[in-house]
Each structure stands twice: as structure tokens, then as C-alpha cells.
Amino acid sequence: MSDVMSNPGRGLQTQDARARRRHRAEVRFRAYGVMAIATGLILLVILLGTIVSNGTGAFRQAFVEIDVYLDPAKLDKKGNRDIADIKKVSTFGYAPLAQQALLAEIEARGIETPLRKAKEMKNLLSSSAAAQMRDLVIAQPEMIGQTVSFRLLASSRVDGYLKGRVMRENIAKDKNISVEQLDLTDALIQAGVITSGFNMAFITGSDASESRPEQAGIGVSMLGSLFMMVVVLVLSLPIGVAASIYLEEFAPKNRLTDLIEVNISNLAAVPSIVFGILGLAVFIQFAHLPQSAPLVGGLVLTLMTLPTVIISTRAALKAVPPSIRDAALGVGASKMQSVFHHVLPLAMPGILTGTILGLAQALGETAPLLLIGMVGYVATNYPGGLASGFLDPNSAMPAQIYEWAKRADPAFYERAWGGIMILLAFLLMMNIIAILLRRRFERRW
Amino acid sequence: MYDMNKQETAVTQKEIKFSARDVQVYYGDAHAIKDVSVELEDKTVTAFIGPSGCGKSSFLRCLNRMNDTIDICRVEGDIKLDGEDIYHKAVDPVQLRARVGMVFQKPNPFPKSIYDNVAYGPRIHGLARTKADLDEIVEKALRRGAIWDEVKDRLSAPGTGLSGGQQQRLCIARAVATEPEVLLMDEPCSALDPIATAQVEELIDELRKSYSLVIVTHSMQQAARVSQKTAFFHLGSLVEYGETAQIFTNPVDERTESYITGRIG
Numbered sequence: 205m206s207d208v209m210s211n212p213g214r215g216l217q218t219q220d221a222r223a224r225r226r227h228r229a230e231v232r233f234r235a236y237g238v239m240a241i242a243t244g245l246i247l248l249v250i251l252l253g254t255i256v257s258n259g260t261g262a263f264r265q266a267f268v269e270i271d272v273y274l275d276p277a278k279l280d281k282k283g284n285r286d287i288a289d290i291k292k293v294s295t296f297g298y299a300p301l302a303q304q305a306l307l308a309e310i311e312a313r314g315i316e317t318p319l320r321k322a323k324e325m326k327n328l329l330s331s332s333a334a335a336q337m338r339d340l341v342i343a344q345p346e347m348i349g350q351t352v353s354f355r356l357l358a359s360s361r362v363d364g365y366l367k368g369r370v371m372r373e374n375i376a377k378d379k380n381i382s383v384e385q386l387d388l389t390d391a392l393i394q395a396g397v398i399t400s401g402f403n404m405a406f407i408t409g410s411d412a413s414e415s416r417p418e419q420a421g422i423g424v425s426m427l428g429s430l431f432m433m434v435v436v437l438v439l440s441l442p443i444g445v446a447a448s449i450y451l452e453e454f455a456p457k458n459r460l461t462d463l464i465e466v467n468i469s470n471l472a473a474v475p476s477i478v479f480g481i482l483g484l485a486v487f488i489q490f491a492h493l494p495q496s497a498p499l500v501g502g503l504v505l506t507l508m509t510l511p512t513v514i515i516s517t518r519a520a521l522k523a524v525p526p527s528i529r530d531a532a533l534g535v536g537a538s539k540m541q542s543v544f545h546h547v548l549p550l551a552m553p554g555i556l557t558g559t560i561l562g563l564a565q566a567l568g569e570t571a572p573l574l575l576i577g578m579v580g581y582v583a584t585n586y587p588g589g590l591a592s593g594f595l596d597p598n599s600a601m602p603a604q605i606y607e608w609a610k611r612a613d614p615a616f617y618e619r620a621w622g623g624i625m626i627l628l629a630f631l632l633m634m635n636i637i638a639i640l641l642r643r644r645f646e647r648r649w
Numbered sequence: 650m651y652d653m654n655k656q657e658t659a660v661t662q663k664e665i666k667f668s669a670r671d672v673q674v675y676y677g678d679a680h681a682i683k684d685v686s687v688e689l690e691d692k693t694v695t696a697f698i699g700p701s702g703c704g705k706s707s708f709l710r711c712l713n714r715m716n717d718t719i720d721i722c723r724v725e726g727d728i729k730l731d732g733e734d735i736y737h738k739a740v741d742p743v744q745l746r747a748r749v750g751m752v753f754q755k756p757n758p759f760p761k762s763i764y765d766n767v768a769y770g771p772r773i774h775g776l777a778r779t780k781a782d783l784d785e786i787v788e789k790a791l792r793r794g795a796i797w798d799e800v801k802d803r804l805s806a807p808g809t810g811l812s813g814g815q816q817q818r819l820c821i822a823r824a825v826a827t828e829p830e831v832l833l834m835d836e837p838c839s840a841l842d843p844i845a846t847a848q849v850e851e852l853i854d855e856l857r858k859s860y861s862l863v864i865v866t867h868s869m870q871q872a873a874r875v876s877q878k879t880a881f882f883h884l885g886s887l888v889e890y891g892e893t894a895q896i897f898t899n900p901v902d903e904r905t906e907s908y909i910t911g912r913i914g
């Protein structure tokens with residue numbers, strides 16, 4: 205006490221040089237931390253901003269709303285309403301009807317345009333518009349002869365014009381749209397014939413050919429991803445958890461288990477394309493499983509996910525205090541009872557989190573899918589059933605995105621961004637599920 | 650001297666519960682227990698004392714084969730429970746542990762409710778046929794653990810939410826719920842405050858009526874208070890074993906005397 209009084213230099217309320225240096229270092233360190241986090245946040249905002257600004261377009265679509273007379277003379281020449289005969293009329297039979305209906309609409313509304321021929325309406329309508337009409341007629345043949353209100357897909361050029369992607373200055377060499385057609389589009393928008401609305405088909409639809417980006421959707425590849433995730437979950441969770449429990453709780457500690465352990469850690473770092481080529485050789489060329497099938501994709505992704513699941517499960521098991529095992533054994537539980545009654549439930553949050561993160565990683569994986577043919581134009585519609593869901597050729601969300609990004613038409617590019625948004629939404633959802641499961645299983649006592 | 654003393658020994662002569670012969674314990678190459686031979690009596694509290702690292706826990710864990718769970722641990726010699734060799738090939742250590750319960754140094758209740766903590770043993774051993782049976786077993790065990798009055802209104806509360814002393818008594822209740830014949834306690838009070846320690850000691854004295862108890866302790870006062878027999882270990886050997894009163898007042902071996910008087914340890 206008197207010491208401090210007599211030596212004010214060492215008082216508690218005055219800092220010496222050492223303390224000041226220490227404080228300055230601390231302040232600097234905190235500043236570095238804040239800077240690092242701020243940089244990260246800014247980059248994240250830029251990333252998300254870019255994705256959203258590029259991708260939202262995919263969720264809107266231009267439609268042409270017109271009344272079309274389903275002319276029996278064209279659609280049912282024999283007049284007997286026989287479904288077999290009706291089916292013989294291809295989309296080429298329907299396209300002129302839509303074009304004429306649009307022309308009639310223009311005349312009825314008194315819109316001034318130099319375009320006088322039905323053919324010249326072709327570029328305004330999607331080539332899938334005819335298919336849309338044909339599908340209705342085949343489903344309800346009694347509609348033939350009636351005038352039906354349709355909400356037909358506009359062509360990707362018209363759609364792009366609405367979104368600002370297609371501009372007058374840039375279309376000089378474009379065979380698929382002309383300035384007059386854009387003038388007409390403006391007038392039709394004014395008249396409320398061309399409208400823009402939410403594009404449900406992008407979320408539920410299947411991929412479309414290169415010339416019809418307006419029709420392409422991610423729905424079917426979403427199913428492909430879903431079926432793959434089912435395979436991955438059903439295989440990697442039980443195999444991974446069983447392997448981890450054995451290694452962690454039962455296996456003797458010797459050279460062999462050490463070797464296995466090292467190999468599992470190494471497998472987690474193997475590039476995914478290696479698993480892809482392994483899958484190609486083993487599952488397709490050797491086991492003769494169908495190409496491009498979600499089953500094979502799921503198997504390949506399982507190989508890739510297993511090390512992640514095993515590593516996180518083992519970490520979760522290791523984190524359970526040994527005193528719990530002793531307690532169980534002490535009251536006469538067998539090793540297995542102690543693991544399944546006490547250790548595993550306590551490790552559950554960690555196991556589930558690890559598994560879901562592994563699944564999320566698998567969901568975003570593209571490279572191995574390239575090698576087993578799950579990337580490319582998949583012209584199918586929805587799989588007919590469970591078996592065909594696993595065995596029919598399909599794509600997956602990231603592969604579909606990659607496929608779209610590859611195509612020339614900027615309309616596909618926009619869809620690629622839209623697909624990224626959906627993929628990110630799924631990943632976000634899986635992470636939220638992981639957090640919720642954690643909360644649910646974590647008994648904080 | 651043919652008198653009181655001898656008569657008293659004759660009266661208190663009890664059955665032998667555990668008999669160990671030339672027990673050796675190795676951890677890898679380290680020889681942790683050397684040539685220990687001892688006979689533990691039924692309905693008696695036997696205290697194991699000795700400086701830390703002398704092998705008290707290692708020997709205790711031989712008695713319910715908890716050492717089996719340590720990979721590098723090897724036990725040799727001959728240990729009999731009621732005349733049966735517990736290290737015989739045909740013996741299932743799980744069955745053995747149901748008969749020889751254990752309480753650990755650090756209270757380790759399961760992260761489950763108080764009820765489930767106690768009910769776990771009876772459940773896996775099929776001791777209760779109905780829910781009412783189980784309720785009864787749980788209540789009896791908690792009463793024996795001298796904790797019933799404190800927890801009877803919150804049986805579904807987590808066992809880990811109790812105080813340290815309560816947790817240890819819960820662990821004792823959990824151990825007695827499976828109706829063991831022997832209860833091994835490895836420094837059961839070392840994590841407890843004096844009041845909780847006194848409660849546990851009282852409980853040990855009570856349990857002596859029904860069980861054979863072995864308690865490892867660091868505290869010589871505790872050994873003197875609760876035990877009838879004391880074994881003094883030093884550097885892996887059993888130096889001296891006898892009546893507690895005799896060990897503390899009139900030790901034969903000078904190492905025992907040094908330890909008791911505080912010169913080693």
C-alpha cells in the first residue's frame with residue numbers, strides 16, 4: 205500500500221510503457237480482425253448481389269395472351285375426333301393457328317404495323333407455344349372447333365426485350381427478331397396482349413433444346429438431384445456411422461486401423477473428378493449400370509461423401525466424455541449398449557450436422573457427374589415412377605447450370621444464374637435443417 | 650491375552666467376498682500392480698489407501714474388470730468372487746459388473762432425467778416387469794442413495810443439473826439400483842465439499858449393512874472414519890492389510906507408518 209503511494213510510477217491507474225505497447229498490439233490485432241471480416245462481408249454482398257441481379261430474370265417470363273380458334277379443318281381433318289388421328293397432327297399444324305390468332309388480335313385492336321403476314325408473327329411466339337396448344341387438344345379433344353384463351357410463351361427475344369437483355373441497337377444481325385417486330389411488341393405490351401409474369405415453369409419444367417431457352421426449367425434436374433441425395437443419404441449415413449462406431453469404439457488400435465484412419469483422411473481430400481472416373485469404370489463399364497442415371501450419380505457421390513461423414517461422426521463420438529462410457533459399463537451395460545444407449549445419442553447432433561454438410565457438398569458437386577454422363581441435354585420429362593427416377597437418364601442441378609452456362613444464347617445464361625439461386629436456396633435450406641436438428645437433439649444439461 | 654480381543658475377532662469373522670492371489674497389472678510394459686494378494690470381507694468397508702500413482706485404482710478396477718476397457722492393460726493372477734474366478738474365459742464381464750457396481754471419482758450421471766439414470770441398470774438387466782415395479786426400484790435406490798427427499802419432486806429433471814454432492818449420491822443410487830453384491834468406489838468424495846462428503850460417508854456406513862464396499866481414498870481421516878479394514882498400497886505393492894484401527898494406531902510396516910504420519914505421500 206505504502207509502496208504504491210511512494211512509487212506513483214507503478215500505480216494501478218497509470219500505464220507503463222509495457223502496458224501501452226500491449227494495448228496498442230491488442231488494438232491493432234482487433235483492427236485486423238474487423239478488416240478481415242469486413243472484406244469477407246463485402247465480397248459476400250457482391251457475390252449475392254451479382255447472383256440476384258443476374259438470376260431474378262429467370263423467374264419472370266413474357267407471355268402472349270390470345271384467343272385461338274382450334275380449327276377442325278386443320279386439327280381433325282377426318283372430323284371423327286379420333287384421338288389417334290388427332291395425335292398425327294404435329295406441332296407444325298398448330299403453329300400457324302397461333303400466328304393467325306395473334307395477327308387477328310392485332311387487327312382487332314387496330315394496332316398499326318407493317319407486318320401483315322401470319323408468318324411474321326413467328327418470332328414473337330415461342331416455338332413451344334404450338335406444343336402447349338397441342339397438349340391441351342390431346343388432353344381434351346372436345347375443345348376442337350372452339351375458341352380457347354391461351355397464355356402462350358413469348359419467344360426468348362421478346363422475353364429478353366422486356367427484361368432489357370435484347371436491345372434495338374444490337375439486333376441488326378439477329379435473324380430471330382427485327383426492329384418492326386420490337387415495335388409491334390411495344391404496342392402489344394401497351395395493349396396488354398404481351399404480359400410478364402412469374403415463371404413457374406422455370407422451377408418445375410425440364411430442360412429445352414438450344415433454340416427454346418424460354419421453355420427451359422430446372423425442375424427435372426432438381427428431381428435428379430433429389431434422387432441422388434436419397435441414394436447418398438441411404439448409403440452414406442448407415443455405412444459411415446457404422447464404420448465410425450466400429451473404428452472409434454470397437455476396433456483394436458493397431459497398424460491396420462492406423463492405416464485405415466490415414467486413408468480415410470486422405471480420401472476426404474481426393475478431387476471429386478477422381479471419384480467420377482472411378483464410378484465410370486466400376487459402376488458403368490464393369491457393373492453395367494445405366495449411364496447418366498441418378499443411381500450411379502448417387503453411388504459416386506456416396507464414395508465422395510463417406511469420408512466426410514466418417515470423419516465428422518468420429519469427431520462427434522470422440523467428443524462424448526469417456527466418463528459416460530464408464531458409467532454405462534459400471535452398471536453392467538455391454539459395450540454395445542453403452543454405445544447405442546448413451547454415446548450415440550450424445551453424438552447425434554454432430555453426426556447429423558456432418559452428414560448434412562456432406563450432403564450439401566454432394567448436392568453442389570458437378571465434376572464427377574461430367575464423367576458418368578449426367579451433364580448434357582436431357583430431353584425427358586418427369587420420371588414415370590420411383591424406379592425410373594433412379595434409373596432413367598437425368599441431370600442434376602449443378603450439371604444443368606453448367607450445361608446452360610455453356611450454351612450460346614444469353615437467355616440460357618440468365619437461366620444458369622437463376623439455377624444458381626435455386627441451388628443456393630437448397631443449400632441454405634439444408635444448413636438450416638442441420639441447425640434445427642442440432643437444436644432438437646442437443647440437450648443442454 | 651486370551652480375552653476380549655480374540656472373542657471379538659471371532660464374532661466379527663465374516664465371509665470372504667473377494668479373494669485375490671498374486672495379481673499383476675501391466676500397462677504395456679509398465680508393471681503397475683505387483684503380486685497383490687488380499688481377501689476382502691463381505692458386509693465390510695475396506696479402504697485402499699496409499700500415495701497417488703501407487704495402483705489403488707488399478708487394483709480396484711481389476712475387481713469388476715473395468716481394466717478390460719483399456720487396450721494396453723493386462724491383468725494376471727487369480728481373482729475370485731464367492732470362489733469363482735472372475736477372469737475365467739467363460740465369465741461375461743458384463744454380468745460381473747452387474748454384481749460388482751462401481752462409483753467413480755468424478756460424478757458421472759447420464760445426461761438423462763434423474764429417474765432414467767437410476768432406472769437404466771434395472772431396465773437393461775430386466776429387473777422390473779412393470780412400470781410400477783420400476784418406480785418402486787427407483788424409489789428404493791434413491792432412498793438408499795440418501796437423495797430421495799431432495800429429488801422426489803423432480804424425477805424428470807436432468808441428473809446433470811444437480812449439485813456435485815447430489816450427483817455423486819445419484820450415482821451411488823444408480824449403482825445400487827441393480828442390486829449389486831459389491832460396491833467399488835474410487836475416491837467418491839474427492840470432488841465434493843465437506844458437507845457432501847459427510848453425507849456420502851454416512852451413506853457408506855449405511856450401505857455396509859447390505860453390501861461389501863471397497864473405497865479408494867486419499868484421505869486417511871476418511872479411511873479411519875468409514876472403514877473396518879484398510880489396505881495400504883505403495884509403488885504397486887500391497888504393503889499392509891488389516892483392521893483399520895490397527896493400521897492407524899499400530900502399523901507393522903514402517904512405510905505404512907511413514908505414510909500415516911505424513912512422511913511419504
Ligand SMILES: Nc1ncnc2c1ncn2[C@@H]1O[C@H](COP(=O)(O)OP(=O)(O)O)[C@@H](O)[C@H]1O
Pocket residue numbers: 676679681699700701702703704705706707708719
Ligand atoms: N490407462 C492407463 N494407461 C497407462 N498407465 C496407467 C493407466 N492408468 C494408470 N496407469 C499407471 O498405473 C499406475 C497406477 O495408477 P493408478 O492405479 O491410477 O494409481 P492411484 O489410483 O493409486 O493413484 C500409475 O503409474 C499410472 O501411471
Ligand SMILES: [Mg+2]
Pocket residue numbers: 705706707835
Ligand atoms: Mg486413482
